[in-house]
Amino acid sequence: MAFEARFFCRTGRDLDGVVSAFVQGVRRRHDGAPIADGDGPEQDGYRYFRLQRDAGGYLDVDIVVDGESVAAEVTAVADETGAPSLDGVDMVATLIMSGADERVLRACWLTLQDDLAGIGWDETGGFATTLD
Numbered sequence: 001m002a003f004e005a006r007f008f009c010r011t012g013r014d015l016d017g018v019v020s021a022f023v024q025g026v027r028r029r030h031d032g033a034p035i036a037d038g039d040g041p042e043q044d045g046y047r048y049f050r051l052q053r054d055a056g057g058y059l060d061v062d063i064v065v066d067g068e069s070v071a072a073e074v075t076a077v078a079d080e081t082g083a084p085s086l087d088g089v090d091m092v093a094t095l096i097m098s099g100a101d102e103r104v105l106r107a108c109w110l111t112l113q114d115d116l117a118g119i120g121w122d123e124t125g126g127f128a129t130t131l132d
Contacts, residue, residue: 002098005129007118008074009091015065018091019047025111030103057099061108065091080126084119106131
């Protein structure tokens with residue numbers, strides 16, 4: 001079964017700046033993270049990474065800075081009970097993991113939370129979701 005979480009971030013950066021900060025943060029936290037800058041299709045306002053590619057599992061990361069897409073993601077969760085203020089969110093990252101190395105997930109989670117000012121959310125815990 002796949003695990004999915006979203007991070008609503010206030011970065012103040014363009015896509016290249018967000019991607020650079022994400023890649024550097026993940027590498028700093030997990031030396032062996034199999035990540036390559038720009039791994040995946042490039043589109044305006046969107047970047048996709050697949051961090052683990054072996055038969056044991058995968059961890060996908062979608063980074064979106066496109067204004068309309070970010071606004072739609074924020075609108076979808078803004079009225080939930082316990083939702084923090086999402087004013088100023090300019091980036092949404094989605095982590096999708098199935099059977100991947102949890103150290104890679106931890107590196108991604110902490111980078112999004114600490115380096116990119118991300119507020120975590122998932123379907124079961126809402127905004128109360130945590131890494132542990």
